[in-house]
Amino acid sequence: MRGQVQGVGFRPFVWQLAQRFGVSGEVLNDAEGVLIHALGGDLDAFEAALKTDAPALASVDAVESAPADVVQISGFTIAASGPAGAETRVTPDAATCLDCVAEIADPEERRFGYAFTNCTNCGPRFTILKALPYDRAQTTMAPFRMCPACQSEYENPADRRFHAQPVACPECGPRLWYEADGAERSGDPIALAVRALKAGKIIAVKGLGGFHLCCDARNGAAVDLLRTRKRRPAKPFALMASRARVREHADASAAEWSLLESSAAPIVLLNASGASLPDAVAPGMARLGFMLPYTPLHHLLLAACGGGPLVMTSGNLSGEPQVIGNDEARQKLSDFADGFLMHDRDIARRLDDGVEMVGPAGPVVLRRARGRVPGTLPLPDGTGETQVLALGGQLKSAICLTKNGQALLSHHLGDLDDALSVDEFFKADRDMADLFDHRPEAVAVDLHPDFRATQRGRARAEALNVPLIEVQHHHAHMAAALGEHGWTGETAVGIVLDGLGLGTDGTVWGGEVLVGGYADVQRAGFLTPAPLVGGDRAQAEPWRNAVVRLDAAGLSDLADRLFPNQPRDALRQAAKAGINAPLSSSAGRLFDAVAACLGLVPERQSFEGEAAMRLEALAASAGQRVGAYSYANDGEVIDPSPMFAELAEDLAKGVAQEIMAARFHGSVGAAFAQVGRSVAEANGTDQIALSGGCFQNITLLAGMMEELSDFRIAGPGNVPANDGGLAFGQAHVALARLESA
Numbered sequence: 001m002r003g004q005v006q007g008v009g010f011r012p013f014v015w016q017l018a019q020r021f022g023v024s025g026e027v028l029n030d031a032e033g034v035l036i037h038a039l040g041g042d043l044d045a046f047e048a049a050l051k052t053d054a055p056a057l058a059s060v061d062a063v064e065s066a067p068a069d070v071v072q073i074s075g076f077t078i079a080a081s082g083p084a085g086a087e088t089r090v091t092p093d094a095a096t097c098l099d100c101v102a103e104i105a106d107p108e109e110r111r112f113g114y115a116f117t118n119c120t121n122c123g124p125r126f127t128i129l130k131a132l133p134y135d136r137a138q139t140t141m142a143p144f145r146m147c148p149a150c151q152s153e154y155e156n157p158a159d160r161r162f163h164a165q166p167v168a169c170p171e172c173g174p175r176l177w178y179e180a181d182g183a184e185r186s187g188d189p190i191a192l193a194v195r196a197l198k199a200g201k202i203i204a205v206k207g208l209g210g211f212h213l214c215c216d217a218r219n220g221a222a223v224d225l226l227r228t229r230k231r232r233p234a235k236p237f238a239l240m241a242s243r244a245r246v247r248e249h250a251d252a253s254a255a256e257w258s259l260l261e262s263s264a265a266p267i268v269l270l271n272a273s274g275a276s277l278p279d280a281v282a283p284g285m286a287r288l289g290f291m292l293p294y295t296p297l298h299h300l301l302l303a304a305c306g307g308g309p310l311v312m313t314s315g316n317l318s319g320e321p322q323v324i325g326n327d328e329a330r331q332k333l334s335d336f337a338d339g340f341l342m343h344d345r346d347i348a349r350r351l352d353d354g355v356e357m358v359g360p361a362g363p364v365v366l367r368r369a370r371g372r373v374p375g376t377l378p379l380p381d382g383t384g385e386t387q388v389l390a391l392g393g394q395l396k397s398a399i400c401l402t403k404n405g406q407a408l409l410s411h412h413l414g415d416l417d418d419a420l421s422v423d424e425f426f427k428a429d430r431d432m433a434d435l436f437d438h439r440p441e442a443v444a445v446d447l448h449p450d451f452r453a454t455q456r457g458r459a460r461a462e463a464l465n466v467p468l469i470e471v472q473h474h475h476a477h478m479a480a481a482l483g484e485h486g487w488t489g490e491t492a493v494g495i496v497l498d499g500l501g502l503g504t505d506g507t508v509w510g511g512e513v514l515v516g517g518y519a520d521v522q523r524a525g526f527l528t529p530a531p532l533v534g535g536d537r538a539q540a541e542p543w544r545n546a547v548v549r550l551d552a553a554g555l556s557d558l559a560d561r562l563f564p565n566q567p568r569d570a571l572r573q574a575a576k577a578g579i580n581a582p583l584s585s586s587a588g589r590l591f592d593a594v595a596a597c598l599g600l601v602p603e604r605q606s607f608e609g610e611a612a613m614r615l616e617a618l619a620a621s622a623g624q625r626v627g628a629y630s631y632a633n634d635g636e637v638i639d640p641s642p643m644f645a646e647l648a649e650d651l652a653k654g655v656a657q658e659i660m661a662a663r664f665h666g667s668v669g670a671a672f673a674q675v676g677r678s679v680a681e682a683n684g685t686d687q688i689a690l691s692g693g694c695f696q697n698i699t700l701l702a703g704m705m706e707e708l709s710d711f712r713i714a715g716p717g718n719v720p721a722n723d724g725g726l727a728f729g730q731a732h733v734a735l736a737r738l739e740s741a
């Protein structure tokens with residue numbers, strides 16, 4: 001059996017099937033998965049049930065069978081694992097299962113109210129793992145000696161805790177406490193924490209992959225206090241709530257519920273509805289990020305406070321990685337938190353909450369994190385035997401390893417502008433290489449020489465004496481989308497709408513139509529470039545993009561009226577002289593420009609994507625078809641000037657903001673779809689990839705998919721459309737170039 005079959009209760013499951021069908025033999029873990037020797041009984045039914053009845057956390061990629069020597073005439077045994085290196089797969093952390101939830105709520109059970117309850121079907125995995133193989137002694141559960149009752153569950157193949165490595169109970173396992181002002185408080189820690197929350201306080205809660213900062217989401221003053229203390233004015237907060245409370249505040253479809261309830265239990269972006277929450281939870285957003293409780297500790301906390309919703313935001317200093325150690329939390333979070341809900345099970349590996357949503361073609365991962373890693377992704381048939389290390393980009397960094405036809409795309413490792421995140425990134429690079437016994441035969445990086453990830457890759461390639469493969473940013477985005485869909489064709493078109501990435505001509509790209517394949521692409525279309533005046537400031541201050549676009553459209557007087565207090569003359573002079581004003585075709589900056597024209601954002605964005613997210617929230621609320629603005633295009637260059645002229649007319653007429661936002665979305669979709677279509681037809685392909693950070697915008701994605709419904713579309717899914725998916729795309733490009741070399 002191949003796939004995710006180790007550490008998920010597969011061997012006891014096979015043992016139970018063997019009893020049921022009268023089969024004798026043995027089952028063991030080996031380097032390729034699970035190996036079964038089976039003799040006698042109803043072998044056909046046994047084999048069929050292996051697939052159909054597999055445990056909840058298992059995912060079976062393949063079952064292969066062949067005649068073998070007899071190993072055991074009667075009885076069925078679970079054999080010891082093979083030699084070191086035999087257990088190759090690590091399972092992602094899994095949300096508490098329904099059996100365990102029922103158990104901690106039952107006063108008759110010995111684990112009643114126990115915050116560290118888990119079993120083979122649920123609980124911590126990757127976040128407690130220190131080294132392979134995945135065995136209790138190699139996890140942060142090692143210091144806890146199992147009591148006889150836990151030991152007998154652990155050893156009994158008929159028990160749902162058979163070989164559950166983190167098995168524990170109140171007698172022998174980790175302990176929970178509440179502390180404030182540097183001292184542990186006596187009394188029930190959950191009750192103490194809930195009392196603080198009800199009093200409008202902020203507490204730090206130690207979770208699976210790090211600490212959260214938590215407050216009552218219905219208490220506007222508490223949410224404001226958290227924003228002030230965290231110096232986070234506008235970026236939406238994630239919420240945790242019981243099912244009933246989610247229903248009260250959001251509309252979730254069946255597909256969205258299945259994401260919420262999946263074992264990964266990510267934050268899922270849902271349309272807000274019904275009872276409203278304070279605006280400070282997610283200012284200006286139409287969607288709220290909800291997750292269900294995913295550890296017993298969360299279940300106990302939520303149950304004791306009426307199901308929430310609670311704000312659950314990562315416990316970190318602005319820009320830094322999430323805090324995981326108890327002393328680190330006391331040191332760094334005491335300015336934010338009035339109390340700490342703590343425990344003594346160490347977190348071996350920092351893992352943020354994942355962020356996902358349901359898009360027009362199914363689930364879309366926005367941040368690949370807890371519960372999804374270290375799951376692997378298949379590579380297109382016949383590729384990926386070569387071991388490639390791909391290091392991704394500067395923002396939303398992530399690493400990708402290829403081996404045995406599989407890609408291992410790491411969790412979100414943060415933005416590499418922050419020194420501690422860079423440390424974390426280097427650590428993850430070493431960690432993943434060790435865990436997966438990876439020996440890179442090539443290293444892939446972004447073209448940008450100043451990215452920390454690029455520099456790291458250069459150093460790694462030199463030290464390993466292997467080729468360094470540089471991949472253009474948007475080519476990597478396109479390859480990531482094609483790769484996820486298993487594309488193996490000759491020629492495809494990529495429509496990549498993104499923030500910024502260095503182009504092969506030395507200018508900054510970001511609104512591109514590319515044509516080619518994994519190995520190479522040509523630039524076949526792009527947005528008319530405009531200067532990014534002030535470099536990095538042009539990213540943070542949307543009005544700068546608005547002024548240059550309006551000027552280009554001959555609408556300087558409108559720019560003067562819209563931004564009377566900004567230093568427009570200085571900006572125009574710098575643009576004209578080309579001083580710190582690189583040209584860019586970025587689609588992301590076009591969204592910023594329009595958001596600024598509509599007055600949706602402050603002078604300076606407080607987080608990446610703020611302007612675009614507000615613009616989308618408006619467009620999504622516009623409802624039925626409202627038309628689109630015009631664009632000029634000569635089959636290659638897409639000029640937005642006519643769009644700004646029509647936007648100016650709408651502004652003068654006082655047209656509703658929602659309508660203008662929706663018309664803008666429609667025009668971007670139509671313009672790029674038109675160029676993408678003609679490039680595809682000219683090159684004889686029906687395959688179009690949609691990628692780049694702008695496609696996190698579901699309104700844009702849905703519009704484009706409709707425009708191009710007669711093509712095969714490779715859009716975002718398990719691999720983020722944002723820079724979190726770059727490494728995966730870089731790996732595909734590297735594999736293709738190595739093969740064609």
Ligand code: ZN
Pocket residue numbers: 096097098099100101118119120121122123
């Ligand atoms: Zn369980």
Ligand code: ZN
Pocket residue numbers: 146147148149150151168169170171172173
């Ligand atoms: Zn115990």
Ligand code: FE
Pocket residue numbers: 473477498499500501692693722723
């Ligand atoms: Fe990008």
